[in-house]
Amino acid sequence: MKPRFMQGNEACAEGAILAGCKFFAGYPITPQSEIMRYMAEKLPKLGGVYIQAEDEIAAICSVIGASWAGAKAMTATSGPGFSLMQEALSYAVMTETPLVVVDVQRLGPSTGQATKCGQGDIMQSRWGRHGDQTLVVLAPYSPQEMLELTARAFSIACKLRTPVIVLSDETVAHMREEVYIPEGLEAPEPPRPKPGEAEFFGSREPAGVPPMPRVGDGFNVMVTGSTHDSRGYRKTADPQVHRRLVTRIVAKIESREPELRDIDYYGVESPELLLVAVGSAARSVKEAVRRLLSRGVRAALFRPRTLFPFPASTLSQLAEEAKAVLVVELNLGQLIEEVRKHIKPPCRVEGLNKIGGGEPIAPSEVEKAAARLL
Amino acid sequence: MSRAEVVIAGFGGQGIMLAGYILGYAATIYDRKNAVQMESYGPEARGGAAKTELIISTEEIDYPIVEEPDILVVMSQEAYTRYHSKVKSNGTLIIDEDLVDLTPPPPPGVSVYKVPATRIAEALGRRIVANMVMLGALCAITKVVSPKAMEEAIKSRVPKGTEELNIKAFRAGYDFAIRLMRGEVD
Numbered sequence: 001m002k003p004r005f006m007q008g009n010e011a012c013a014e015g016a017i018l019a020g021c022k023f024f025a026g027y028p029i030t031p032q033s034e035i036m037r038y039m040a041e042k043l044p045k046l047g048g049v050y051i052q053a054e055d056e057i058a059a060i061c062s063v064i065g066a067s068w069a070g071a072k073a074m075t076a077t078s079g080p081g082f083s084l085m086q087e088a089l090s091y092a093v094m095t096e097t098p099l100v101v102v103d104v105q106r107l108g109p110s111t112g113q114a115t116k117c118g119q120g121d122i123m124q125s126r127w128g129r130h131g132d133q134t135l136v137v138l139a140p141y142s143p144q145e146m147l148e149l150t151a152r153a154f155s156i157a158c159k160l161r162t163p164v165i166v167l168s169d170e171t172v173a174h175m176r177e178e179v180y181i182p183e184g185l186e187a188p189e190p191p192r193p194k195p196g197e198a199e200f201f202g203s204r205e206p207a208g209v210p211p212m213p214r215v216g217d218g219f220n221v222m223v224t225g226s227t228h229d230s231r232g233y234r235k236t237a238d239p240q241v242h243r244r245l246v247t248r249i250v251a252k253i254e255s256r257e258p259e260l261r262d263i264d265y266y267g268v269e270s271p272e273l274l275l276v277a278v279g280s281a282a283r284s285v286k287e288a289v290r291r292l293l294s295r296g297v298r299a300a301l302f303r304p305r306t307l308f309p310f311p312a313s314t315l316s317q318l319a320e321e322a323k324a325v326l327v328v329e330l331n332l333g334q335l336i337e338e339v340r341k342h343i344k345p346p347c348r349v350e351g352l353n354k355i356g357g358g359e360p361i362a363p364s365e366v367e368k369a370a371a372r373l374l
Numbered sequence: 375m376s377r378a379e380v381v382i383a384g385f386g387g388q389g390i391m392l393a394g395y396i397l398g399y400a401a402t403i404y405d406r407k408n409a410v411q412m413e414s415y416g417p418e419a420r421g422g423a424a425k426t427e428l429i430i431s432t433e434e435i436d437y438p439i440v441e442e443p444d445i446l447v448v449m450s451q452e453a454y455t456r457y458h459s460k461v462k463s464n465g466t467l468i469i470d471e472d473l474v475d476l477t478p479p480p481p482p483g484v485s486v487y488k489v490p491a492t493r494i495a496e497a498l499g500r501r502i503v504a505n506m507v508m509l510g511a512l513c514a515i516t517k518v519v520s521p522k523a524m525e526e527a528i529k530s531r532v533p534k535g536t537e538e539l540n541i542k543a544f545r546a547g548y549d550f551a552i553r554l555m556r557g558e559v560d
Binding site for chain 1 (some may be wrong): 399411412439
């Protein structure tokens, strides 16, 4: 098959289209604008809908509406817009609404250095919302993965009736590289109810995914962010109903960590130095690991493409023989907190961090940090 | 060359990004190598600084950032000032001689090629194809991508109806560089 030479953002949009995305609403923001541009050009021709909303809140809310109307729906944004979307994302978690949000990270806080690369939204992607909640976060590191993981995000969103975040960054989004278009990217429909069914918000299984009716199909559908029973009726004081609902919503993601697990592992099998990184930082680390291996250092890169739910057990196992774990991030230390939870002494966990000007972490800097730890 | 790091820089409106895109496209799609292209530009659509970086390699490319280019193509004085000192000591510098003055001088050991790309483009009728003239020179001098791949890439990537002019400009730059290397022109 003939490859294409594609930008990360274009590949992301193409991945969404191939997954069956038929609705995109967004508000322009660097560095995701090429995703919107691509969608604006292509979606209407494919019978889809593209909306430039008045702001990010309207964008995410219309994506939620489109999803309930039966469309595979997506928005794309960057840090400031991602913050605005958090409240509605919490609503999407509570109402079990499948949708995809692409966050192309830039350098914050606030408008910070708006055209420069950063990875400061890692914890926001997992914990940005209020209340007990979880969702799935995927982290691509190349245009090829921008395409494949965006398509996969739709598939997970539909199967599990959940929002899925594609957490990219400016470097990955603006990079052009060869991209192959694989077969079979179309996402399945969410589970749909049969006539007569009425329980769209509950399951007998503790981690079950209830069927999702489309508005207009004739089912009696109530969608509310307030605590609701399996039929969607508000139950805002009943402790059992709340416990059952929220525990199931979290369990349907957390219990599926093994099947959601997607790790790029590069290096020796039981490393003395394990390096952890995602997104563009991982490209620096991969090159550094290549150099370390050629010098005989027992090193490896652990790159969770499914970032959350975090593949904790795999990491713990891989680090069993390790002297040290080095977490490399374009922020002041976020992923390292997750990694630390799963590594036992005497293995040390250290960070290599850099922010400002969009400067990448050079492989030589990773090598130096590695030398200090060994 | 198994790995080449290329920087093309100038100002907005010169088609710097398109030149980088076509080079990367030719390398991957037609020469079947690996290539990564990165872009950076000033806030203005036209007139601001523009730069594209490429790594072209027969090996896998992980780290996508060019630190010291093997090949630097500059089409503005500002770009020269900013990037000339970063070229590898055995590297190649290609300038549009009507737009770039070599002060301060490039690092010792760098091979310098002066190509009047904008003038050649004007002689062909449109200065807008100076980027293609530069690509022709780059292709002839450095051989990072085959001329056949470049021509295929240009034909498929430039706006419809302009293929002939762009190819003509590419060939003019290619031929000029060949004569330059033979010492037939200054």
